[in-house]
Amino acid sequence: MASRKPVRWHIGVFLAPAVLVYTALMIIPLFGTLLQSLFNKGAAGERVFVGLQNFATLFGNALWSDAFWNALGNNAWFFVVHMLVQNPIGIALAAILSTPRLRMAAFYRTAIFIPTILSFVIVGFVWKLILSPIWGIAPGMLDAVGLKSLFAPWLGREEYALTTLALVSVWQFVGIPMMLIYAALLSIPDEVLEAAEMDGITGASQFWKIKLPLILPSIGIISILTFVGNFNAFDLIYVAQGALAGPDYSTDILGTFLYRTFFGFQLQLGDPYMGSAIAGSMFGIILIGVCVYLFGIQTRLRRYQF
Amino acid sequence: MSARMSTGRTIAAHAVLLTYTLIALFPVFVIVINSFKTRKAIFADPLALPWPENFDLVGYQTVLKQGDFFLYFQNSLIVTVVSLFFVLLFGAMAAFALSEYRFKGNTLMGLYLALGIMIPIRLGTVAILEIMVATGLVNTLTALILVYTAQGLPLAVFILSEFMKSVSHDLKNAGRIDGLSEYRIFFSLVLPLVRPAMATVAVFTMIPIWNDLWFPLILAPAEHTKTVTLGAQVFIGQFVTNWNAVLAALSLAIIPVLVLYLIFSRQLIRGITAGAVK
Numbered sequence: 282m283a284s285r286k287p288v289r290w291h292i293g294v295f296l297a298p299a300v301l302v303y304t305a306l307m308i309i310p311l312f313g314t315l316l317q318s319l320f321n322k323g324a325a326g327e328r329v330f331v332g333l334q335n336f337a338t339l340f341g342n343a344l345w346s347d348a349f350w351n352a353l354g355n356n357a358w359f360f361v362v363h364m365l366v367q368n369p370i371g372i373a374l375a376a377i378l379s380t381p382r383l384r385m386a387a388f389y390r391t392a393i394f395i396p397t398i399l400s401f402v403i404v405g406f407v408w409k410l411i412l413s414p415i416w417g418i419a420p421g422m423l424d425a426v427g428l429k430s431l432f433a434p435w436l437g438r439e440e441y442a443l444t445t446l447a448l449v450s451v452w453q454f455v456g457i458p459m460m461l462i463y464a465a466l467l468s469i470p471d472e473v474l475e476a477a478e479m480d481g482i483t484g485a486s487q488f489w490k491i492k493l494p495l496i497l498p499s500i501g502i503i504s505i506l507t508f509v510g511n512f513n514a515f516d517l518i519y520v521a522q523g524a525l526a527g528p529d530y531s532t533d534i535l536g537t538f539l540y541r542t543f544f545g546f547q548l549q550l551g552d553p554y555m556g557s558a559i560a561g562s563m564f565g566i567i568l569i570g571v572c573v574y575l576f577g578i579q580t581r582l583r584r585y586q587f
Numbered sequence: 588m589s590a591r592m593s594t595g596r597t598i599a600a601h602a603v604l605l606t607y608t609l610i611a612l613f614p615v616f617v618i619v620i621n622s623f624k625t626r627k628a629i630f631a632d633p634l635a636l637p638w639p640e641n642f643d644l645v646g647y648q649t650v651l652k653q654g655d656f657f658l659y660f661q662n663s664l665i666v667t668v669v670s671l672f673f674v675l676l677f678g679a680m681a682a683f684a685l686s687e688y689r690f691k692g693n694t695l696m697g698l699y700l701a702l703g704i705m706i707p708i709r710l711g712t713v714a715i716l717e718i719m720v721a722t723g724l725v726n727t728l729t730a731l732i733l734v735y736t737a738q739g740l741p742l743a744v745f746i747l748s749e750f751m752k753s754v755s756h757d758l759k760n761a762g763r764i765d766g767l768s769e770y771r772i773f774f775s776l777v778l779p780l781v782r783p784a785m786a787t788v789a790v791f792t793m794i795p796i797w798n799d800l801w802f803p804l805i806l807a808p809a810e811h812t813k814t815v816t817l818g819a820q821v822f823i824g825q826f827v828t829n830w831n832a833v834l835a836a837l838s839l840a841i842i843p844v845l846v847l848y849l850i851f852s853r854q855l856i857r858g859i860t861a862g863a864v865k
Contacts, residue, residue, distance in 0.1 A: 291769040295684035296696065299677040299740050306718070306737035307703045310711025374607060377600045385601075391852065392608040395615055397791070398844045400798035400816055403837045406830075407614045410621075410633050418617065418634050452610070457791055461746075464783045468753075484596070502749055506704075506742075513707045536707075553713075560710045567705040575698075 315564065318557035335558035345555070349562070351530060352538040355443055359534055360511040362447035363454075368503055370451070371458025376488055378459070379466040390463070394456035405520030408449050412436050436521065439531040446532055450517050454510070458503040465499035466492060498582050505574045512567050515540060535563050615841075622646050622834035629830060646835030649822070653832070656839075658811065659818035664843060666728050666814060667796050670735035674792050675785055677736070678743030683773050685744065686751040687759070697748070703741030708734065709801055719806055726809040734802050739792040750784035751777060786851040797844045815840045 318336070323329035339345045374393060378386050396404070411418045414434040423432050435445040469492060477483070477491045515536030518526055524546045526533035541549060543556030620637055621629045628641035635641065650656055685697050708715075715734060716725075724730040754777055762772045778785070803817040819836035822829040 289688065289690070289769075292684050292688050292690055294770075295680040295773070298673075299681035299700065299744060300696075302673075302677065302733065302737050303700065303703060303740050306715060306734055307708055307711065307741075308699075310714030310718070311706055311708070313714040314710045370607075374604070377603055380597075380600055383597070383600060385604075387852070389604040389608055391849065393604075393611045394790075394848065394852075395841075395845070396611050398794050398797075398848055399615070399841065400800075400837060402800075402816070402819070402833070403618055404614075406833070407618050410617060410629075411614060421634065452614075455611075460787055460790060464787050468783065498749060502746065509704050513705075515707075539710075557710075560706070564706050571701065571705055 314557050315561050317554060318561040321554045335555055336562065339555065339558050339562065348530065348533070348538060349559070352533045352535050353566075355532065356512055356514075356534040358443060359447045359450070359514065360508060362444060363451060363507050363511055364504065366448065367451040367455050368458050368500070368507060371455050371503070372462050372500065374455070374459045375462035375466055376492070378463055390459075393459060396453045397456035399453065401516035401520045404449065404453050405517060409436065409521065412445070437528055439528050442522070442528060443532045446518060446521060449521070450514070453517070457506070461499055461503050462496060465496040469495050494583075498579075501574065501578055501582055505571060508570045508574075509567055512563060512570070535559065535566075539563065618834060619838050622831070622838040624831075626831055629834075643831070646829075646831030646833075647839075649829065649832040650836045650839065653821065655810070656815070656818060656836070659813050659815045660839075660843065662728060662812055663797060663814040663816070663840075666731045666735065667793050667844075667847070669728075670732045670739060670796055671789055671793050673732070673736040674739035674743050675789060678740050678788065679747050679778060679781070679785065680773070681740070682744045682747035682751055683777060686748040687777075697744075700741055700744045703737070704745060708738045712801070712805060716805060724806075726807050726812050728807065728812055730806045731802055731812075731814075734806065735796045735799075739796070743788045743792060746788050747781060747784055750781050754780050782854060786854040789851045790848055793847060794844065797840075 319330060319332060320328050321331045321335060339349050377383075378390055380386075409417075412435055414420060414432070414437070420429065420432045423429050433441060435441045473491065473495075474487070477487050482490055513536060514534055518532050518534060518537050519540065522528075522532050524537055524541050526537045539556060539559045540546070542552055542559055545551030617633060620635075621633060623637035623644065623646075624635070624641050625643040625645070628635060628637075628643070632641075637643075681700060685693060685700075719725045719730045724733070758776060758780075759772055762776050767776070798816055799814075800816050800820065803812075803814045804820075807813070808817065815836070819833055819840065822832040822836065
C-alpha cells in the first residue's frame, strides 16, 4: 500500500494538532492530579510523598471506605439502569425510526433528542417540579386517573431516589444511543436489505438476523460511552439533590463523592490529596472497563465493509 | 394482504414514537409554559397554561434588563462553534491517521487519545487554570475554546475512527492509483463519506460545551466573556432563586442549540443519502 515511502510525514501532520492540544490541556493537567494522589499533608502542612497510602485509606479505613463503596455501588446501579433501560429503548426507537418511508421521522427524531440538549440545571428543576409531593404535577396527574395510591415521594425516599434519578438521566440521554444506532442503521446498504427481502427475511426477523449483527459495533460504542458517562456523572445528582447526594447519601455516586472531597462542602474542608485519590480510583475503574471492552469485546466484533 | 399488514405496522410505529415523543417533550413543555407565568402560579399550579390571570413576562423582562444577554449569547455561540470546528477537523484528521495507516505505536496512540474519554477534564482544573494564567488567556474566549477542543477530541477520535474503518479500501486505493495525495484522499474522499458520523459527533460535542458552567465560571467569568449558562446563574441565589428569570433565560438558551442541532441533523441525512459508494 502506501508504505513504499520511507518516512510518511502525512501521518504526523494528521496526528499533530489533535495530539498537541490534547496533551497540553488534558493529559498534563490530569497527570498532575494523579501525581498528587501519591502525596499528603505533612505535620507542618507541607507536601509529603506517601505512596499508595491514600488509596489504602480510601479502600480500607472505615471513615472513607464506607462512603467510597457506597458511592461505587450506587454508581454501578446507575449504570445498570442505563444499560437495561436507556440503550434498549434507544435501539428500539432507532429501529422504528429507520423504517423506510416513515412520515414525520425527522420530527420524532428531533423531539426525542430535545431533552439531551437541555442543561442539567433545567432538567433537575423541571423533574423536581413534576415529582414534588407538595407542588408537583405527578400526584395530581395520578389522582386524575385514580392511581393516587401509586404515588410516592420518589426523590425523597432512600429506596427510590437513585433509581428515579437514573431514570431521569435515561430520559435526558436516550437521544444519544438513538442517534448513533440510527446513523448505523441508515448506513446499511440497500442491496443487503434487498437481498434479505428476496430470501423472505422481512420485518422483525430482518432486524434480528440482518441489521442487528451489522450494528453490533455501534452497540459496543454506546455501551462503552454509557459506562464512561455514568462513572463520570455528577451534574444531575448535584442539581437535583445537592452535593450531599441525599437522602442520606443514597444517591451519592463517585462524581459527587469526588466533588465533596476535592472542593469541600459546607463544614467539610476540601482535601485535594484524598480527592486526587478518588479521581485516581475513578480513572482505574473506567480504565478497567474500557480495557475489557477494547480487548475482550471489540476485537471479537466482526466489521463489514461496504 | 401485505399492504394491510404494513399499514398496521405503520400505525404501531407511529403510536410508539408518538408516545415516546410525549414523554420526551412533556417536561420541556412544562418549562416553557412556566416561563410565561407569575412566580406564584409556577408553584401553585405548574401545569396551568399561561392564561391572562397568571400570564407574566417578568422573567423575560428581567433577563433582558439584567446584564447583556445578547453578548452572552454571542459568546456562547462563538465558543461552541469554534470549538466544534477544531474538534471535528483535528479529530477527523487523527482518526484518519489511526484507522488508515499501520505504523509503529498505532494502538498505543489510539489508547493514549482514548484516555481522555475516561477522566473528566475537570479533574485537571487547577493545572489548567495555572496554564491559562501563565499564558495570559484568563478571561478570554480563546481559553474556553482551547479547553473544549481538548475535551471534545478524545470522543471524536474514538467514534470517527470506528466509522472510518468501514470506509471501503477499494475506494481509497482507487484514489491512490489516480495519483491523489493522502491529504486529498482524506479531504475529498473520506470526509464526505463519514459526514453522518461527523454530524453525530458534532451534535454531542456541542451540547456539553453549550451547557457547561464549570469552565466559564473558572476561566472566563468576566462580564465581556460570560456565556449564557453562566449568565443565567446570576438568578440562582443561595437563598432566593428568581425562578421566572431562570426559566426564561434557559428557555431562550434552548433555541440556539436547537437550531445548531437541526442544521447538523439535516447534514446527517444528506450525508447518508449522498454517499459516494452505496
